[in-house]
Amino acid sequence: MTDDVARPGVHIRAIGSFFAGGRIATLSGQPKRQIQVARHGPQREVDLNGDYVTGQSYVQFVHHVAPRFDAPVMFWHGGAMTGAMWEATPDGRPGWQSYFLNAGFDTYVCDAMERGRASWSPYPDIYATAPIHRTLNEAWSMFRIGEADGYATDPAQRKPFPGSLFPLDGFDDLGAQFVPRWTEHGHETLDAYYEALRRTGPVWLIAHSQGGNLALEAAARHPEFFRGVVAVEPASAPPDPGDANRVPHLIVWCDNIDKAPAWVAYRQSVDAYADKLVALGGNVHLLDLPALGIHGNSHVPMMDANSDVVAGEVLAWVESVVATKAAG
Amino acid sequence: MTDDVARPGVHIRAIGSFFAGGRIATLSGQPKRQIQVARHGPQREVDLNGDYVTGQSYVQFVHHVAPRFDAPVMFWHGGAMTGAMWEATPDGRPGWQSYFLNAGFDTYVCDAMERGRASWSPYPDIYATAPIHRTLNEAWSMFRIGEADGYATDPAQRKPFPGSLFPLDGFDDLGAQFVPRWTEHGHETLDAYYEALRRTGPVWLIAHSQGGNLALEAAARHPEFFRGVVAVEPASAPPDPGDANRVPHLIVWCDNIDKAPAWVAYRQSVDAYADKLVALGGNVHLLDLPALGIHGNSHVPMMDANSDVVAGEVLAWVESVVATKAAG
Structure with missing residues (x-):
């Protein structure tokens, strides 16, 4: 298992979790x-x-003895x-949590309301509706590993995009981590995340896809929670940037x-949002x-073969914001 | 937040997770x-x-730079x-994961098939039936915080057993971590755990309640996976000890x-099993x-006010087994 956080290791003070909201x-x-x-x-x-108890989020923390940030x-x-x-790539390399721990950040890894360890509630009694589930077939095209007709149950028959960096041998392991979700819980999901942020204090938020969508909205509503927001392939943007111009x-x-096509539409929404934000001085x-x-790179660059390269680009941006703030 | 793993900290080589089975x-x-x-x-x-992908378990690891065991x-x-x-007690103290990390063990924290990050599958299509859910009411009596009629929605009205060591202010936070479960998946759950154990190699297993029940069965079927098994309040035992006499x-x-009454019945089952095991030289x-x-202590001593005292008793037993083996 190639699971090294770092050759020299990381000196941690605490590891644990809590529920919020x-x-x-x-x-x-x-x-x-x-x-x-x-x-x-x-x-x-x-x-x-x-x-x-319904609607809570789950937050897992690792704290350094001496964080660098x-x-x-x-x-x-x-x-x-x-x-x-x-936590890990589907082919067993260290995930972005390890990358940013190793760079010297304390980390908080969250499960949104209804997902993973945050649990979910009986339906149609407490939740109104049934969830939707993600198939391997859908992930193949939505995560842009390849064209929709390039998926097959038999791994040997799958046809990825030429030059895809996704670790194909780990595709079924990616599928092992899919959880059901409800499509109408965005507001409550954010409320539970806000409760987590009230407890942690301001963070650098790294958010993916639907999480990126929620992150853009959170920065617009509660800029005080964020040093900066990294939205990796956000699935759409909110209509109103609110006070997001206060957040890098x-x-x-x-x-x-x-x-x-779904990603063309999502990106159009985000591009328009970014334009609004820039117009507001963001x-x-x-x-x-x-x-x-x-x-x-696929839709999940934190899992692709060059995951550390992309993490390095994100870290460089964080460091540039820190440096600009220090200089200002 | 009183979340210290340890005053001096723990030097870790790797943190991550994988799915098995x-x-x-x-x-x-x-x-x-x-x-x-x-x-x-x-x-x-x-x-x-x-x-x-259905039936997988989820396994989270923390590896020391230099484990003591x-x-x-x-x-x-x-x-x-x-x-x-x-990972933590409901009132925010370090959990047994931290205790055993601090004692020098590498740790693997699992989510069983269908629970937490291991995910669950559509029913009645892939799973045959609907799950059952745990209420706060049931937990109050089944976890032996107090008598069934001592529970109330209003925390101020709750009546615990006299001298209860459960952190009452954290009772709703305990409820936040309850997840739905299916009652007929024991066999598949074990299969996914066996796959995890094939990957990790032999472990000291610490298992609680239903997990303790599964642990007794696992030790009977696959003694080669275990240095020892700690069953904390196991909810019944399997009928046949198999080769469990090879496992402390x-x-x-x-x-x-x-x-x-449910616990009187569960303990009778386990006491009878222990007698069989002793008769086999276990x-x-x-x-x-x-x-x-x-x-x-309640049914969840790893959460009670004296959680570290109970962990210390478990650690002393592990060390005694290690010492006996070294002497033999």
Whole structure:
């Protein structure tokens, strides 16, 4: 396993997690049942009536003994994913969490409301609707590994884009981390993240896809929570930049967007938003990888073969913002 | 936040995660829909037909630069819970993951199939049935914080057992980490854990409640995976000890079992199993906390006010097994 954070290691003071936000919801009218809950055990009564905690986010922290930066990095995952996406690449290399830990940041890796360890609530009783699930087929085209008709169940038959940097042997491991999601929970998801941010204090936020979409909105509503926002391939932008001009933004785009109509539409939304932000005097930097001559990145550059190169570009931007602020 | 792993810190070489086990399941016959998936974004087609990875476990690792022990500690959570239960207590103290990291073990914290970051699959299409959910009400009595009628939605009205060591202010934070579960997946859950163990090599397994039940079965079927098994309040035992006499066992029991009929039944099952194991020449140690004069522990001693004291008892047992083996 090539899992080194760093050759010299990282000296940590604390590792742990907490839950933030959410509320109590009460369920009634469910029939009581006798169920064998424990394998090989006797039946016991199961009663789904009562109080549930719903709407919370989950936040995992690693704190250095001596961080090099005075604000931590927080990570928000994309749609149908969890914080696991930042921990390792699907082919077992260190993820961006390790990269930024190694660079000297304290880190916070989040699971949004209803995803991963943040849990989800009974539907249609507490949540109104059923979730949607992501197939490997959809991920193949939406994550721009290849054309939609390039996916096959048999790995040997899959046809990626020429020059794709996604680690193809890990594609099914990418699929192992997909979680169901509800499409109408954006507002509550943000509320739970805001509660997490009230607890952590200001952060450098690195957010992917749906998380990038939420990050743009969060910076517009609550600029006080952010030293800067890195939106990696954000899936659309909010209509109103609000006070986002107070927050430095880095927006990262990868290869083959023109081959995926959904991404053409999402990027149009974000480009228009960035224009508004610039018109308001905002500090918006575009990291358009193909325009820089970096080709072959998928929608998940933190998993691609050059994941450390892209992380290095993000780190360089953070350091430039820190330097500009220090000089100002 | 009192989140110190340790005053001097821990020097880590690697932090990350992987998925283990599972298989591809294919769904067909679902209607395609146009949905606004991205907040503020345009609609796109969502097609639930296709391939899913199902049945996998999730494993998070922290590796020391220089571990003090030659085998790591692996943690299996209980029913309706995830690996988060080992990361912190509900009142924000360091969890048993930190305790054993600090003692010098590499750690693996797992989420079982269908729980937390291991994700879950569409039902009734891939999973046959709906899950069950855990209420705060049920947790109050099943986790032996107090009698069933001592629970109230209003924290001020709750009546715990006299002398309870559970951090009552954190009870709703405990509820925040409950996840839905299916009751018929024990076999597949174990298969995914076995795949994780094939990757990690032999471990000291610390397992709670339902996880303890699975741990006893795993030690009986695959003794080669374990240096020792610590079952904290296991919810029943398998019928057949198999080759478990090759694995040292520590079984931990807490207070007020006589006040919870489900736990009286579960413990009877485990006591009978332990007797069988001893008759086969097995090495079974009972850590009966009230019998040792340690009163007030709930079903989740890793969260109680004396969590480090109980962890210390577990560590002392591990060290005694290591010492005996070295002497032999």
